[in-house]
Amino acid sequence: MSREKIRNRTILVATVVTALAFVGGWAMAAIVVTNGSESGAGNYTSANNLAYWTQASVGLSSVPNPVPATLSQTVATPTVLAAVATSYAINAPTIGDLQHFFKFTEATGAPANTEVEIIFTISTGGGPTITTVNIFIETQAAPPGTATTFTLEYDLGNPAAGSITLNSVQQVSQQCSAVGTCP
Numbered sequence: 001m002s003r004e005k006i007r008n009r010t011i012l013v014a015t016v017v018t019a020l021a022f023v024g025g026w027a028m029a030a031i032v033v034t035n036g037s038e039s040g041a042g043n044y045t046s047a048n049n050l051a052y053w054t055q056a057s058v059g060l061s062s063v064p065n066p067v068p069a070t071l072s073q074t075v076a077t078p079t080v081l082a083a084v085a086t087s088y089a090i091n092a093p094t095i096g097d098l099q100h101f102f103k104f105t106e107a108t109g110a111p112a113n114t115e116v117e118i119i120f121t122i123s124t125g126g127g128p129t130i131t132t133v134n135i136f137i138e139t140q141a142a143p144p145g146t147a148t149t150f151t152l153e154y155d156l157g158n159p160a161a162g163s164i165t166l167n168s169v170q171q172v173s174q175q176c177s178a179v180g181t182c183p
Helices: 002-028
Strands: 031-034 037-040 053-062 087-089 098-106 115-124 129-138 148-157 166-175
Touching (some): 053 166, 098 166, 115 148
Antiparallel strands (some): 098 148
């Protein structure tokens, strides 16, 4: 009888520990923005990353003056990346607005003239409002001589006009089968 009690207790303890680990992991996956700084945990990264196009960092800043060029949202006419580190707008930027930026590094081994579709999903507000933007970039005709970092910026709005609540951000980058043909 005591052997059965140990098994039942062991199973109960293991179940409780597993449930707590699951709930704790779920809570840590949220991104919270307060007082202009960003913190987060639980970043999921696929095992099948594009080896030549990696996310280097993310953060918050203000839209600069002059505003960067806006990336193409048309599969047939992707934005060809500059030969040097450059900033690009994901949506229509306004000088001084709060923006969330994504920094990506293009490796020296990047394939030439290859289109990449990047899907950004931004959740804002108490509702929340979910915005999905698909942009299309194309690598240069000649791969960069050194790894080059590009900053892609999403305008969140004017904080002076009211509170901005950033709930979460997600991006998925996928290589297209040919320029003008994406999944």
